[in-house]
Amino acid sequence: MSDKPKYTIAVTGLNAIDSPGPGIAVIKSLKEAQSFDVRIIGLSYENLEPGVFMRHYVDKSYQVPFPGAGMEVLFERLAYINHIEQIDFLFPNFDAELFNYIKLQDRLSQELQIEMVLPTLEQFEARHKVNLYEYGQKYDIKVPRSEMVFTEADLSATAKEMGFPAVIKGKFYDAYVAYTPDQALNYFHKISSKWGLPIIVQQYVYGTEVNVCGVGDGHGVTIGAVPMRKLYITDKGKAWAGVSIDDEELLEGTNKMVERTKWRGPFELEYMKTSEGDYYLLEINPRFPAWCYLTTGAGQNQVEDLVNIGMGKKVEPKKEFAAGKMFVRYSEDMIVDLEEFEKISTVGEL
Amino acid sequence: MAKLLYERPLITPLNTGMTNKFGTRTEYRPMTHIDHVAVKDLLQEFGSPLFVFSERQIRNNYQSAKRAFETRYPKVQFAWSYKTNYLDAICNIFHQKGSWGEVVSGFEYKKALKNGVPGDKILFNGPDKTNEDLKMAIENNSPIHIDHLDELYRLTEMARELNKKPRVAIRVNMDTGIYPMWDRFGFNYENGQAWDAVNKILSNDVLDLIGLHCHIGTFMLAPSAYGIAASKMSELALSIKRQHGKVIEYIDMGGGFASKNTLKGAYLIGADTVPEISEFAEAITSAILNAGFDKDELPYLYLETGRALVDDAGFLLGSVISNKRLSDGRRATILDFGVNNLFTSFWYDHKVSPAQEFGMHTENSVLYGPLCMNIDVVRENVSLPPLNAGDQLVVHHVGAYNFTQSMQFITLRPAVVLIDMKDETHLVRVREDNDSVQRYEQVPEYLKPFKL
Amino acid sequence: MKVKKNVALSDSGFLFNPSSGESYSVNPIGQEIIKMLNEESSEEEIIATLLEKYNVERDTLEKDIRDFFGMLELYGVVKPEEA
Numbered sequence: 001m002s003d004k005p006k007y008t009i010a011v012t013g014l015n016a017i018d019s020p021g022p023g024i025a026v027i028k029s030l031k032e033a034q035s036f037d038v039r040i041i042g043l044s045y046e047n048l049e050p051g052v053f054m055r056h057y058v059d060k061s062y063q064v065p066f067p068g069a070g071m072e073v074l075f076e077r078l079a080y081i082n083h084i085e086q087i088d089f090l091f092p093n094f095d096a097e098l099f100n101y102i103k104l105q106d107r108l109s110q111e112l113q114i115e116m117v118l119p120t121l122e123q124f125e126a127r128h129k130v131n132l133y134e135y136g137q138k139y140d141i142k143v144p145r146s147e148m149v150f151t152e153a154d155l156s157a158t159a160k161e162m163g164f165p166a167v168i169k170g171k172f173y174d175a176y177v178a179y180t181p182d183q184a185l186n187y188f189h190k191i192s193s194k195w196g197l198p199i200i201v202q203q204y205v206y207g208t209e210v211n212v213c214g215v216g217d218g219h220g221v222t223i224g225a226v227p228m229r230k231l232y233i234t235d236k237g238k239a240w241a242g243v244s245i246d247d248e249e250l251l252e253g254t255n256k257m258v259e260r261t262k263w264r265g266p267f268e269l270e271y272m273k274t275s276e277g278d279y280y281l282l283e284i285n286p287r288f289p290a291w292c293y294l295t296t297g298a299g300q301n302q303v304e305d306l307v308n309i310g311m312g313k314k315v316e317p318k319k320e321f322a323a324g325k326m327f328v329r330y331s332e333d334m335i336v337d338l339e340e341f342e343k344i345s346t347v348g349e350l
Numbered sequence: 351m352a353k354l355l356y357e358r359p360l361i362t363p364l365n366t367g368m369t370n371k372f373g374t375r376t377e378y379r380p381m382t383h384i385d386h387v388a389v390k391d392l393l394q395e396f397g398s399p400l401f402v403f404s405e406r407q408i409r410n411n412y413q414s415a416k417r418a419f420e421t422r423y424p425k426v427q428f429a430w431s432y433k434t435n436y437l438d439a440i441c442n443i444f445h446q447k448g449s450w451g452e453v454v455s456g457f458e459y460k461k462a463l464k465n466g467v468p469g470d471k472i473l474f475n476g477p478d479k480t481n482e483d484l485k486m487a488i489e490n491n492s493p494i495h496i497d498h499l500d501e502l503y504r505l506t507e508m509a510r511e512l513n514k515k516p517r518v519a520i521r522v523n524m525d526t527g528i529y530p531m532w533d534r535f536g537f538n539y540e541n542g543q544a545w546d547a548v549n550k551i552l553s554n555d556v557l558d559l560i561g562l563h564c565h566i567g568t569f570m571l572a573p574s575a576y577g578i579a580a581s582k583m584s585e586l587a588l589s590i591k592r593q594h595g596k597v598i599e600y601i602d603m604g605g606g607f608a609s610k611n612t613l614k615g616a617y618l619i620g621a622d623t624v625p626e627i628s629e630f631a632e633a634i635t636s637a638i639l640n641a642g643f644d645k646d647e648l649p650y651l652y653l654e655t656g657r658a659l660v661d662d663a664g665f666l667l668g669s670v671i672s673n674k675r676l677s678d679g680r681r682a683t684i685l686d687f688g689v690n691n692l693f694t695s696f697w698y699d700h701k702v703s704p705a706q707e708f709g710m711h712t713e714n715s716v717l718y719g720p721l722c723m724n725i726d727v728v729r730e731n732v733s734l735p736p737l738n739a740g741d742q743l744v745v746h747h748v749g750a751y752n753f754t755q756s757m758q759f760i761t762l763r764p765a766v767v768l769i770d771m772k773d774e775t776h777l778v779r780v781r782e783d784n785d786s787v788q789r790y791e792q793v794p795e796y797l798k799p800f801k802l
Numbered sequence: 803m804k805v806k807k808n809v810a811l812s813d814s815g816f817l818f819n820p821s822s823g824e825s826y827s828v829n830p831i832g833q834e835i836i837k838m839l840n841e842e843s844s845e846e847e848i849i850a851t852l853l854e855k856y857n858v859e860r861d862t863l864e865k866d867i868r869d870f871f872g873m874l875e876l877y878g879v880v881k882p883e884e885a
Binding site for chain 2: 816817824825826827828829830831832835854855856857858862863866867869870872873874876877879
């Protein structure tokens with residue numbers, strides 16, 4: 001007889017499309033957890049998020065309001081869902097929804113007994129693209145030099161000083177490599193018309209992209225960390241295949257980041273390794289990446305650990321993992337009855 | 351048998367990406383009452399459209415802002431920013447709570463005087479103070495915040511002529527890490543202009559330099575910028591003490607705290623993302639307290655907060671004139687108020703609620719005002735229940751700048767009602783009539799007769 | 803005006819047009835109208851029934867029904883009127 005607890009866990013990011021959200025990967029790890037059993041509640045924004053229809057992974061799905069509808073509306077919807085499902089733990093998986101969830105963290109825990117393990121608002125804001133360069137300087141982490149620019153004049157002065165090629169980035173999304181001042185100006189206009197100002201000009205770093213998926217306990221201890229090198233990249237820049245690697249320097253850098261920033265919750269660190277062997281931190285994503293199932297495959301079920309932290313269990317840091325485990329992503333056509341689409345579309349539940 | 355509530359028949363496509371009624375930013379939740387007064391009754395009694403202010407909300411806002419600063423700093427004085435809302439009734443609520451007046455023109459100055467604010471409690475800001483204005487301010491002993499060198503010279507000359515020593519502050523602008531930097535007002539800190547102005551004032555002993563003023567921007571979302579500004583202001587005050595032995599009595603941090611409105615293009619709504627007043631208070635007061643002032647020379651902290659204290663206390667009520675289908679299939683709803691009353695709809699996505707109950711179905715609509723002008727758009731796209739002609743709406747967070755910037759373009763300005771602490775209504779400005787505009791016009795005799 | 807033969811409308815207000823593959827959401831009064839169209843009621847009969855049932859002026863109802871019919875045509879839910 002099993003004395004394992006059974007948790008009801010809600011998960012967002014069910015958009016398992018060609019540029020996938022992390023939801024399904026998180027659920028696969030949850031299903032393999034040794035220390036508890038799960039019932040999975042899917043939270044979807046759109047009625048065509050594939051996870052909604054993957055009944056072998058998701059027991060029940062509910063539509064939730066878009067982040068732009070505001071925290072109050074989100075809270076009410078979660079209260080309604082919780083009333084039916086008694087959710088124990090929740091995984092927000094989208095960058096855009098994290099702000100609201102971080103702010104709602106205490107209320108969800110106190111009023112609905114829904115636990116989450118998330119970075120603090122300060123940690124969340126400080127690692128934002130716009131602030132990353134300062135962040136690196138503060139914590140002594142190498143970050144490609146980057147400057148915010150607001151005008152054409154600023155742009156040409158900054159790009160000239162940094163030299164070409166330079167990366168021209170939007171505040172939220174989009175990044176282009178510019179090889180000439182003309183190109184830089186072009187991207188400046190292209191991005192600013194879409195995402196507004198400022199535009200970020202970043203030093204271009206040549207090298208191989210390597211990423212780390214991990215969990216920090218909020219007191220400076222790394223609970224788990226697995227580095228991965230992308231093997232194959234889609235035309236959207238997403239990893240389609242990757243391999244776990246045992247890169248000591250990368251792990252050391254990760255431990256340093258977690259220790260100094262007292263990072264709490266899951267993270268993905270995106271690094272560029274130069275031919276000289278230097279590691280530059282390009283981005284910190286404050287959530288699990290879509291490839292996080294690889295960490296479970298490599299022997300660290302970080303998703304399980306995160307739940308246990310949230311449920312107040314003692315979790316030992318894990319250092320071991322198998323290098324050389326690969327993930328290869330595939331897509332699949334499911335056959336779905338129109339009635340199911342009707343249900344999620346009209347009553348918002350399936 | 352009583353007939354059922356009618357709702358327009360609707361058919362809306364489902365799988366066009368981002369549509370689900372649990373998801374889109376929908377504002378269908380009705381607002382039937384303001385405080386405890388029915389919107390329907392207000393419009394019935396005072397006509398549509400109508401500005402309504404909640405005195406309860408204003409007093410609550412002031413109280414919590416005052417508490418946020420006074421629990422962190424011993425010497426705090428608020429001055430009501432007249433330009434934000436200079437309806438006398440609104441100003442007087444703030445004056446009753448202890449707020450001084452902050453004005454930026456002779457017109458506003460006289461308004462404050464007439465409301466009964468003592469001259470020495472009116473802060474006079476702005477780049478355009480005429481000689482007549484300055485004379486009035488000197489005679490009433492008002493703190494004059496000097497904006498530029500021409501004003502400094504003019505004021506010096508007038509003080510000599512009148513044989514008085516006006517009390518002055520200089521307005522300082524600076525880099526606080528935010529964009530755009532407001533360097534068009536006052537003297538720049540980083541390039542030494544501010545220090546130069548201080549030296550000019552203190553070297554000739556005609557003006558009494560009692561304060562330093564800044565106002566770093568509007569609708570500011572970063573408390574840290576205020577922290578930087580307060581540090582630089584403190585540093586300037588301390589240098590004045592060191593070099594000239596002159597103790598600065600007050601630091602005026604201006605206003606600019608954001609209200610809970612949602613800026614156009616913002617992904618998350620203002621109600622969730624705008625910092626609390628306490629966060630601004632923390633940044634400002636800790637910067638001044640840590641700057642190194644002697645305990646008995648700690649300057650007064652003046653605040654000219656406007657928007658954050660009054661925006662959510664103001665509502666604009668109105669009615670649907672018509673709804674129609676545009677040629678591209680979009681729904682359009684035409685309202686009896688537009689950008690003539692709601693100037694801020696150029697930069698906010700104002701929250702709009704229906705004032706009566708509806709079913710769950712909503713549709714996207716563009717909200718147009720009544721002006722015969724293409725610019726008259728209240729919301730470019732909003733999800734609302736199917737509204738019919740005659741249905742009533744409430745626009746939220748319109749208390750700041752809208753009444754003062756409203757105009758008689760094409761039509762006249764609506765009445766303004768105040769709901770007091772006991773939920774009783776008071777007409778604080780009557781609806782305008784043709785005479786409100788035409789009494790100032792003069793037609794030359796020869797243009798009077800015509801035959802058609 | 804006739805609703806296309808294979809158009810499916812469920813009680814939840816979910817309408818599927820098999821010939822185009824598009825799905826729609828229809829509010830309760832819209833559903834009533836489509837049902838009446840299925841029963842081959844005329845525009846005048848529909849208006850009379852709804853006037854009886856709902857608190858609405860005739861002018862408003864007529865205008866809204868015309869608009870609704872326009873949308874049904876636009877979305878290809880009904881067969882265009884034969885000349």
